[in-house]
Amino acid sequence: MENEFQIRILLVKEIFGTITPEEQEKLDKILATSEEARALRIEVKNNTITASRKEFYTRDMEADFQEVLRRHHLIRVRRVRNRLLSAFMVAGLLTAAYWAWPRLPEAVPPRSVMPPRNHAAMLQFANGETITLQESGLQSYRIGGTTVYKDSRFLRFSPADADAYGWNTLNIPPRKEQRVLLADGSEVYMNSASKLRFPFRFPPGKREVYLDGEAYFIVRKDPVRPFIVHAGQADIHVNGSEEFNVDAYMATRVTTSLIKGELTVAAGNQKVRLQPMEQALVATEQPIIKKVYDPTYTTQWVNGEVYFEDITIRDFGNLTSRWFNTTLYIDSPEGGEKLVKGKTFRNQPLDDLIDQINQLKTAELYWKNGMLHAK
Template identity: 25%
Template structure:
């Protein structure tokens, strides 16, 4: 079972949306120390602990297992207790060197509750075929797009390529997400890519040569299908990632001062400006403007918080925070007065109402926000 599948099962269980078969799968997973560690160490552990407040960690796991055993029993008829929360439920603001933890439950807001001009992002993208034709993609509906010998399946906000025969010539497609959009794609070799807002992925409709080469602008998370005979390469601005089979995240937005590559599993080699580095799981390489790599030990799950549905900031400058928020909510940001020294940190759902998110930050009494249509002005 992949970790993402375990997380999905746990979220369904906590929200009372889990099927009997999924309950059995989750019960089996909780016997595996790897998933127990994930439950303890991540935000999922915080959410579970909140549901079983006052219960020791081992007691929590026992209670979950007992409930799962009862719920999967054919004679069990008790309706399970419901828990309602989303993945991230708090934002932490750092102002003048002090941390302020502001917690509140997060739920997917109803459309009528949202600002009409600044709602959270959704699954949407544009697929540009090799002949220049464009197809608008979203979460609604299913269809099959034929491109020569390749069938492209659109289902539930995801694209999946099925190369049925070897093509006579390689064609390149481009998947582009707008500001306020994200999308997931399965490439012809089985590699899965999650594309964040305001990003592009250029790739062939079939991998026929000695290597698999794609290009990314913006941010993407990769789970690369292993193939030792056909290395996988990702071009990102002035750098390149080389892998055989691994999971990693790249952040290479044009308006960001650095390129960040974070390795979750496997190993990768980064190359840029005649410099090369090898990354191990849990390491992040930052390519700065001086064209040198800086390696940091990190929690790799932090880098894919966006993929899992929430923002995560760690003592970041206000400009960096607002660039991220602006891409997802598709708003423009301006600044008035002396606010550039402010730094923020913490987690919050990407599906939070923008107005509510900004009001939460305002509780620090150090920043104020004015929203006019699609423009956010930040003031001291």
């Protein structure tokens, strides 16, 4: 990751709207390629100190920011221009910094709704007990004979009970994602607004999980215990070491995309076998459709990017709900069928994506009374 302090500066400027287009482009590229930078962005946002504007106006902003720089042991101290409106929390030292912005001559209406509440991931154990997973720092929880660990990379488990076969449920809210390391060493990368049911220990005979939403699986081979993902109307059977993506946001329309290995997708009495770069679509009362797919539009979300082409405004609204926790209100039935295309990064401001869509002139997105509309 590039210089952490410089990334913090860019993140602060992004939060307070003082970032330049060139700086935003640089930050977007960093966020798209660095998991550490994305975690840092969450940390910076969570550690923001909220206070009244009156208090901020009375602060000596130049002195405050110079103190922050001094605590970071910078050799060069840059003079802060009057237009620089920020400060930040020092993660490693937990040192408080100050956040500020200059007095404006008059109030300016916001272009978008206020940031949504910071919903966290929730893990419900088989006995009904529920814990909230923090976004940063090393955490551990003890439940019965199982210890649950969460660090910057994975949520993982150390079951001591030989019969830890009960079903636990992991809920990931909008705007979040989570990597999970299952008991057999298989990995699950869960997308926003998704739910996974799984045991802390797989029983003899087979390994099963249940998915609502979307997840990318890296399955470890076990010759005597096949791995099965139940997703909506589809059952995905894995016998070797496979990598694949399952999109089951709609239980009546499940898409399985194979990246590596071989697997079988079953629905009712139908079965299809997939090879790498093949995709199976299971829809209600329809034969399973198998086709070659473009990973750009299917699995890039794992890298913090979404590409979409010729999707309806209605489907675009599903994207804004999951990735930005923002509901899209469609003004008319025909408006929901208009087609759009584009791309976005997970941490990109929603307004940037709205501008991108509006430039195509195939649909119009606009804010009204703090709500996002399409017409």
